[in-house]
């Protein structure tokens with residue numbers, strides 16, 4: 001096959017999802033955010049809901065998510081995305097409304113909004129990127145930071161007596177009557193990416209059916225904040241994060 | 254005595270820490286100093302710069318529009334700051350990756366191939382110390398002893414074995430800087 | 434003493450000074466450009482030396498309420514944040530004012546409104562000085578213009594807070610927080626023991642002994658007459674502060690024909706403008722309010738006899754200028770020059786604006 005043959009449309013095997021635009025991403029190379037953005041874009045495209053999807057971006061590294069997916073977006077204040085999404089979905093019940101949040105946003109400053117949106121069973125999808133750190137502000141401790149893990153506000157490692165325990169917020173929201181589908185995924189291998197994509201699709205489909213909140217955690221890396229190469233970060237995550245935040249469905253009703 | 258200096262380059266080149274060593278060693282000599290960085294996410298792989306002022310007297314604005322000395326470590330910074338050097342001032346630049354050389358004729362221009370030298374010395378981390386050496390050669394407003402004392406005070410004990418390497422890099426910089 | 438002179442960022446100086454001045458607790462939430470305050474405290478681990486508590490809260494709302502709790506116990510407690518976080522603290526600050534509680538807040542301003550920018554700004558002057566929360570209340574506001582003052586005002590802020598049972602705010606901005614300068618750190622002061630607190634602050638809730646009534650920290654008063662009395666007491670306290678605590682600095686003002694008025698980082702830039710103006714023979718002076726509440730109203734008014742016009746320079750659309758105009762009360766022209774969104778004017782730019790004002 002010559003180069004000319006390869007670029008023929010009928011030989012196309014993979015393309016950038018159409019929902020994703022050409023803006024250059026600001027994420028560090030190797031960051032999980034980029035992969036998860038792409039998956040959400042693919043699912044929205046495949047479901048044909050680009051005109052009905054409304055995203056709510058957090059304050060965190062994903063603050064500029066609205067620059068990359070060509071759908072309507074709101075940028076929420078830090079932690080308030082589930083409340084903003086509640087407002088949108090209650091007024092536009094036929095739309096596909098989702099939040100995209102980091103661990104600081106969702107499980108620290110926004111814990112109340114998270115718990116209450118889930119407890120009310122808001123018909124939204126919550127996409128939760130758990131990288132165990134505050135990436136955006138330069139690597140401070142997050143509620144999900146592992147015990148012993150070093151960050152700039154726990155420089156000798158997180159200690160339970162000073163900082164409490166890693167918060168398993170996903171396990172918590174699974175207990176609530178309002179949640180319908182709660183799952184933990186990751187995007188560090190091709191296989192994991194496939195499963196994660198299925199979970200995203202299910203969460204968005206659920207939100208249209210109106211039977212409660214869907215909550216998808218992505219156990220993720222922040223190679224910059226963890227001060228590792230992307231490959232090291234993946235290995236570290238497999239070894240340390242996944243045992244604390246095991247992958248799999250917690251609830252599917 | 255008053256020196257108003259800008260150091261500008263890529264994040265990760267040691268721009269901020271070089272400025273800090275300059276400020277701190279001047280402080281040890283009893284001078285007034287200020288150090289003002291560009292800050293924020295722009296540091297991530299983007300450009301970084303720091304304004305360092307050393308003076309015998311109280312310093313007014315820590316933020317400046319023109320400089321006595323500009324130390325320039327990439328092309329973007331050269332484009333941005335060449336015109337900001339006061340007439341009669343000094344511009345020192347690393348030749349690595351510079352495609353458009355400085356053109357001013359009313360200032361003193363020095364070139365120092367610190368990047369190439371640090372690679373040749375197999376000591377990439379000494380890059381900013383070579384630059385510092387070049388500056389001290391051209392403008393010895395702070396003693397090398399104070400610089401070494403400053404490094405010693407600010408490095409944790411376990412890194413003190415690096416001090417001779419740093420001093421060698423400074424001396425190397427003094428050797429290789431050349432007037433254009 | 435020698436080792437107390439350091440090269441520090443403004444934010445780092447706050448942390449060092451807090452530990453040294455007997456602070457009992459810090460509660461905060463990360464936000465640029467002030468995260469180094471908590472990061473430095475975590476690095477210094479004062480709980481192992483002075484016993485000071487340092488805690489990363491889950492939000493600014495939580496952090497200010499932790500301060501409310503600690504302050505009610507008579508402890509020297511503080512928090513710090515930047516603009517979006519300061520907005521969240523307003524409720525708690527109003528409650529602290531209503532309950533006459535002392536405390537220290539370091540606010541390192543960035544550009545707004547909304548999420549805005551992490552670059553420097555002074556657009557939270559109104560929020561801080563005019564009371565960003567609900568109700569008729571005020572906070573002592575100290576505006577540092579150097580790293581030294583970041584350290585000094587941390588100490589002074591606590592002193593004034595406990596002198597008047599009021600919240601003190603150190604109102605800095607990204608430039609002062611991020612820049613490094615030489616700083617002489619304050620001497621170590623012991624933290625008060627609980628017995629000393631009981632003695633000094635009889636209102637503090639350290640547990641009720643048999644011989645006194647319960648202490649209750651509250652801002653609630655449903656009887657309007659009593660609530661009005663509470664308000665009158667607050668106003669009396671603010672008057673007292675206005676009488677005693679005005680602070681300011683004058684630079685090249687003796688023979689000034691024109692006056693710049695600026696606080697914090699803009700005052701530093703204006704100082705350079707004054708140097709440039711004097712080189713050109715322009716008789717320009719700089720008046721720098723150090724306390725923004727209480728505002729140096731009378732001191733500025735005093736210049737209306739000798740200066741022809743005033744230019745205020747702020748990193749905002751014109752906030753402090755309103756207080757300067759009130760101070761001069763129409764006697765001389767007052768103009769404002771401001772940059773916004775994280776842009777900082779150069780000294781030369783300010784000189785140009787000044788020269789235009791003079792030419793008018």
Ligand SMILES: Cc1ncc(C[n+]2csc(CCOP(=O)(O)OP(=O)(O)O)c2C)c(N)n1
Nearest residue numbers: 059060061078102103104105134135136464
């Ligand atoms: C009220 C308020 N407080 C603090 C901040 C500063 N801030 C921005 S992002 C962030 C944390 C982000 O961490 P996370 O949610 O885990 O997202 P990540 O960057 O790791 O993806 C903080 C504290 C803010 N913008 N607003």
Ligand code: SF4
Nearest residue numbers: 027028031061135222
């Ligand atoms: S700081 Fe971390 S979370 Fe943010 S873009 Fe970089 S790798 Fe991703």
Ligand SMILES: [Mg+2]
Nearest residue numbers: 102103131133
């Ligand atoms: Mg995170």
